[in-house]
Amino acid sequence: MLGAALCHALYFLVDNVWNGSFVNWFEENYMTTSNRYLPEAQQEAIFHEPLWERLKVLLLWILVGVVTAGIVIVLVVAHFYARSEKRKTITDISELLHSYMVGGQNADKIFPREYAEISTQMAEIRTAMLRSEQALRNEAAQKNDLVTYLAHDLKTPLTSVIGYLSLLDEAPDMPPEQKAKYTHIALDKANRLERLVNEFFEITRYNLQQITLEQEQIDLYYMLVQMVDEFYPILSAKENTAVLHADEDLSVCGDPMKLARVFNNILKNAAAYSFPNSEIIISAEKQDGQMIITFENQGPTIPEEKLSKIFERFYRMDEARSSNAGGSGLGLAIAKEIVTLHHGTITAESHENATVFTVSLPITN
Numbered sequence: 001m002l003g004a005a006l007c008h009a010l011y012f013l014v015d016n017v018w019n020g021s022f023v024n025w026f027e028e029n030y031m032t033t034s035n036r037y038l039p040e041a042q043q044e045a046i047f048h049e050p051l052w053e054r055l056k057v058l059l060l061w062i063l064v065g066v067v068t069a070g071i072v073i074v075l076v077v078a079h080f081y082a083r084s085e086k087r088k089t090i091t092d093i094s095e096l097l098h099s100y101m102v103g104g105q106n107a108d109k110i111f112p113r114e115y116a117e118i119s120t121q122m123a124e125i126r127t128a129m130l131r132s133e134q135a136l137r138n139e140a141a142q143k144n145d146l147v148t149y150l151a152h153d154l155k156t157p158l159t160s161v162i163g164y165l166s167l168l169d170e171a172p173d174m175p176p177e178q179k180a181k182y183t184h185i186a187l188d189k190a191n192r193l194e195r196l197v198n199e200f201f202e203i204t205r206y207n208l209q210q211i212t213l214e215q216e217q218i219d220l221y222y223m224l225v226q227m228v229d230e231f232y233p234i235l236s237a238k239e240n241t242a243v244l245h246a247d248e249d250l251s252v253c254g255d256p257m258k259l260a261r262v263f264n265n266i267l268k269n270a271a272a273y274s275f276p277n278s279e280i281i282i283s284a285e286k287q288d289g290q291m292i293i294t295f296e297n298q299g300p301t302i303p304e305e306k307l308s309k310i311f312e313r314f315y316r317m318d319e320a321r322s323s324n325a326g327g328s329g330l331g332l333a334i335a336k337e338i339v340t341l342h343h344g345t346i347t348a349e350s351h352e353n354a355t356v357f358t359v360s361l362p363i364t365n
Contacts (some may be wrong), residue, residue, distance in 0.1 A: 001071060030055050040124035058247035090158040093274050097122065157189040164189075186288060213341055220250040220291065224282055227263055231271060238276045242267070250289045258338045262346075263293070265331035266357045272296035273355070286363065290344075293359045311336045 030051050038045050093115070098279060100110040102121055111119035164186040228242045235242055252259075270280050278298040285292055304312070311332050339346045344361040 012231075030058060037315050093118070101126065157193040160189040161186050163194065213258060215255055218252050218254055218256050218259065220284060221246050221248045222251050223260060224263065224284060224293075225255065227260065227267060228282065231267055234268075234271050235280070238271075238274065240271060240274050240276065240278055241281060242280045242282060244282045244284075246282070250284055250286070251363075252293065252361050254361060255338075257343070259361075262335040262338050262359065263295075265294045265335045266359070269331060270295050270299075270355070270357070273297065273299040275299055275353075289363055291361045291363050293361070295357045297355055298311055298353055299355055300352055302348070302355055307348055307350055311346070 014139045027048075030048050032051055034047050034049070035044050036047050096111055096115065105115075111122075164182045166175065168182055168186075174182075209211070224244055224246060228244055231242060267280070267282075273281060274297040281294075281296045283292075283294045283296075336346050339359055339361070342361055344359060345359075347358050
């Protein structure tokens with residue numbers, strides 16, 4: 001069709017636009033006129049003959065032009081055809097992907113055989129998405145359970161505080177011993193209320209914060225000694241003790257505030273679940289370019305299925321729900337995230353009424 005259109009356009013130019021000027025130009029440049037004697041006619045005649053040398057050059061250039069134009073046309077047509085096919089292929093793949101993601105059918109029933117590689121990759125992607133969605137649902141359920149638990153528990157200490165303060169207000173002449181007893185109970189319940197409120201804030205901070213590190217060289221031994229001293233009141237409540245086994249020259253590169261929070265969360269967990277009158281052993285030593293810090297406490301053995309979940313966000317063991325020991329279920333999850341940002345690892349083992357948390361950090365980072 002394109003060739004026919006070009007021929008028609010050329011005919012129109014020669015016949016209507018140029019009005020014979022093309023013929024005159026052709027005769028002047030590529031034709032010759034001569035007079036010759038014709039024996040058979042016994043007279044002279046006028047001969048018009050082409051100049052073949054010039055005409056060959058003209059035909060060669062015409063051929064080159066036609067071939068060039070043909071190549072250009074083919075390339076242009078091929079380009080637009082390829083773009084059209086590409087768009088069609090993308091559209092087909094998009095429709096297949098939509099059908100696969102929405103329909104829930106197996107990949108081999110949706111994708112043709114020539115899309116086998118895409119089929120395999122999409123199957124892996126959908127599996128990963130389903131796992132992520134399930135993990136998010138589980139986390140949301142744990143968070144909702146935790147919030148419900150905390151909201152319910154807020155009522156009990158608040159009611160007690162109001163009740164005992166009301167008694168103190170209604171009986172100003174109450175005996176000093178009884179007044180001291182009621183004051184102590186109200187203070188204890190108020191402290192419990194404060195811990196629950198702090199747990200709510202902990203959940204909010206964890207959802208909003210973005211942990212960033214400000215690394216420097218840390219005197220690890222001094223940090224652990226200071227932490228043991230700070231935990232003395234908490235440990236003494238159950239007549240527990242903490243013992244540190246570490247060389248005084250230990251140091252590690254990291255964020256001091258974040259690592260202090262890691263050790264604080266682990267020791268707090270160890271103190272909460274230790275048997276009364278037991279010892280918490282803290283150790284630190286260098287091993288193959290790593291700083292190994294362990295926290296060992298004597299307490300109920302954590303079952304294997306629960307041990308694998310204690311670093312998950314909002315996970316609280318069943319014992320924590322019926323006591324004041326458990327927190328928001330974020331402490332160990334935050335500890336793991338901070339250790340991971342330091343290119344380290346954190347693990348837990350529990351057997352024979354002993355639980356050991358191990359933190360491994362690179363000495364230089």
